[in-house]
């Protein structure tokens with residue numbers, strides 16, 4: 001249900017922009033208004049969600065159980081798994097963000113016919129996830145050529161490496177291909193693994209279809225339905241310099257690409273894609289496990305009126321004695 005709904009939504013979005021530009025000549029709307037509105041939604045949305053998380057109380061350190069905490073000197077501590085200082089936290093966070101370290105530990109449980117319950121590693125998700133995110137980043141960096149004038153030399157070098165196999169004219173960028181293949185794997189695993197399919201919702205499929213749509217429209221535009229790249233650059237420079245203009249005659253494939261990117265941007269703050277910001281605010285990743293070294297006092301603790309045992313005994317001593325209950329003070 002979620003799958004078909006999401007696919008339908010992305011197809012409709014593509015249809016809307018196609019009709020809007022082809023029939024309605026709404027170049028201004030899809031070339032300027034929508035991208036600006038989407039970008040503003042993205043910035044405001046991301047900031048407000050991050051501020052919301054940052055303001056949530058985190059009263060104690062959540063220790064993860066898979067690493068030895070620092071304790072007695074003769075017990076070997078694991079300063080990446082269970083860091084006790086900022087350096088360890090930085091190392092743990094960097095490995096998480098750059099290499100998806102915790103996903104590397106992903107396991108699979110299977111019930112064999114013998115019958116035996118077998119636990120095994122499951123690295124494909126990690127590999128595809130990593131490949132997808134890194135290639136996406138490379139594509140974004142390469143796209144900076146549309147938004148900079150003069151284009152930094154480093155970007156040219158970067159694109160040169162990405163197109164090193166020199167397949168086709170214009171050359172096929174490896175990152176574009178890797179992104180599409182890996183995101184397709186991420187989609188197919190949701191469809192073909194019954195347990196994953198069972199827990200998958202429209203909120204899981206929609207971003208996947210949207211990203212497939214963005215990648216596919218980009219690749220098709222580069223290799224098959226060519227658009228005037230100089231005019232695209234004029235439009236992009238107009239957008240970033242706040243002197244917006246719509247050059248005549250940029251092909252529809254570009255408007256489809258730009259619209260799907262805009263939808264992705266606007267949808268981002270309301271979706272699970274916010275894990276981009278969330279990972280940095282994740283208490284199991286960003287707090288040092290120094291509970292044994294430092295006393296953490298809950299900062300909003302209000303003074304609690306307590307009734308100590310001494311006070312209790314003072315109050316009930318006579319009754320306690322009469323009932324034969326032992327007392328500490330005679």
Ligand code: HEM
Nearest residue numbers: 139143146173175176214215218219221222232236258261
């Ligand atoms: C989430 C952001 C975006 C993603 C993931 C993305 C993805 C892609 C991909 C995969 C390609 C295929 C060729 C390649 O690998 O470079 C491509 C091409 C292209 N994209 Fe994007 N894109 C994004 C944003 C944009 C934006 C904002 C623009 C507006 C200027 C744009 C304009 C283009 C153009 C003009 C091409 C054709 C490039 C060429 O012919 O050399 N893209 N895009």
